[in-house]
Amino acid sequence: MDYKITRWQQELAEAFSDVETLCRHLQIDPESLPLLPNFKSFPLRVPRGFVDCMEPGNPDDPLLKQVLPLREELRHYPGYKHDPVGDLNAVATPGVIHKYRGRVLLVATGACAVHCRYCFRRNFPYGELQLSIQKLQQAFAYIESRPEISEVILSGGDPLLVNDDKLGHLLARLGGIAHLKRIRVHSRVPVVLPSRITPLLMDKLLETGKPIVLVLHANHPKELSAEVGSICAQLRQHGITLLNQSVLLKGINDDGETLCRLSEQLFAHGVLPYYLHLLDHASGTGHFAVDEARAKQIVQHMHCNLPGYLVPKLVEEQAGAAHKLPVC
Numbered sequence: 001m002d003y004k005i006t007r008w009q010q011e012l013a014e015a016f017s018d019v020e021t022l023c024r025h026l027q028i029d030p031e032s033l034p035l036l037p038n039f040k041s042f043p044l045r046v047p048r049g050f051v052d053c054m055e056p057g058n059p060d061d062p063l064l065k066q067v068l069p070l071r072e073e074l075r076h077y078p079g080y081k082h083d084p085v086g087d088l089n090a091v092a093t094p095g096v097i098h099k100y101r102g103r104v105l106l107v108a109t110g111a112c113a114v115h116c117r118y119c120f121r122r123n124f125p126y127g128e129l130q131l132s133i134q135k136l137q138q139a140f141a142y143i144e145s146r147p148e149i150s151e152v153i154l155s156g157g158d159p160l161l162v163n164d165d166k167l168g169h170l171l172a173r174l175g176g177i178a179h180l181k182r183i184r185v186h187s188r189v190p191v192v193l194p195s196r197i198t199p200l201l202m203d204k205l206l207e208t209g210k211p212i213v214l215v216l217h218a219n220h221p222k223e224l225s226a227e228v229g230s231i232c233a234q235l236r237q238h239g240i241t242l243l244n245q246s247v248l249l250k251g252i253n254d255d256g257e258t259l260c261r262l263s264e265q266l267f268a269h270g271v272l273p274y275y276l277h278l279l280d281h282a283s284g285t286g287h288f289a290v291d292e293a294r295a296k297q298i299v300q301h302m303h304c305n306l307p308g309y310l311v312p313k314l315v316e317e318q319a320g321a322a323h324k325l326p327v328c
């Protein structure tokens with residue numbers, strides 16, 4: 001079969017996967033950094049466009065700190081574990097996570113365009129949930145047989161890394177389920193690999209005939225390049241609702257002014273801030289945690305400086321809870 005590599009696939013293939021190469025590209029001496037010696041199970045992956053938003057020579061760059069594997073990941077923090085939000089207990093059938101009433105998560109792939117060191121799914125056994133054709137049929141059967149499910153959330157990994165054919169099939173099947181009112185997509189791709197948002201992809205989303213909600217994931221205003229802005233404008237022109245979720249990360253975005261700028265920039269691109277998550281307690285991520293009292297101060301600063309609709313909801317996830325819990 002003739003298989004044409006598209007621009008986004010080429011960019012993904014050219015993403016940085018070696019820490020030394022990334023550091024030298026950014027004019028940073030890798031010897032000066034407390035790097036993690038071995039991280040094969042969750043390797044480095046950063047698209048070049050995202051690296052272009054980093055400041056050369058600055059080891060404290062807030063985008064670099066999100067992707068750099070550091071020795072701090074080895075430190076043990078009490079209460080941190082492999083599956084902090086109880087996803088494995090909520091697997092209804094392979095590929096389907098059913099936690100909340102009326103909504104299910106469909107894990108379309110375990111792959112991501114960027115590997116975020118703070119990720120709560122960094123230890124997730126995606127292999128066990130990988131959707132073969134047979135498992136996919138089971139997943140659709142599960143959703144079809146439950147009329148109370150009104151929304152499917154395509155998740156991952158990053159669902160927009162799935163190739164056009166498979167994603168088109170998946171979307172078409174979901175589009176045919178009458179009781180679904182919406183399809184939601186959780187993706188960091190529009191921010192870290194905007195070339196993936198092609199006209200063909202947008203057509204496939206619209207062909208479902210259902211309202212589409214795309215929840216982006218940006219943590220810092222520097223992530224919103226001109227290309228990201230242009231992609232958001234196109235998505236909006238296609239009638240896609242755009243929201244953003246961020247994770248509150250120590251040393252990266254844990255100050256009110258940074259998050260105010262993020263909200264303003266998101267709004268300028270037609271994106272509304274949705275959630276600001278307290279860090280999920282996944283093993284290897286404790287050094288990113290911001291304590292609750294500080295988080296509340298930050299959000300209070302946002303309330304004092306922004307209209308209410310630009311202040312994201314501060315939430316945390318607890319395994320077994322019926323919904324995300326507001327932190328107030």
Ligand code: SF4
Pocket residue numbers: 111112113114115116119120121122156157158188217
């Ligand atoms: S893109 Fe999302 S799922 Fe993937 S590593 Fe980053 S936070 Fe985790």
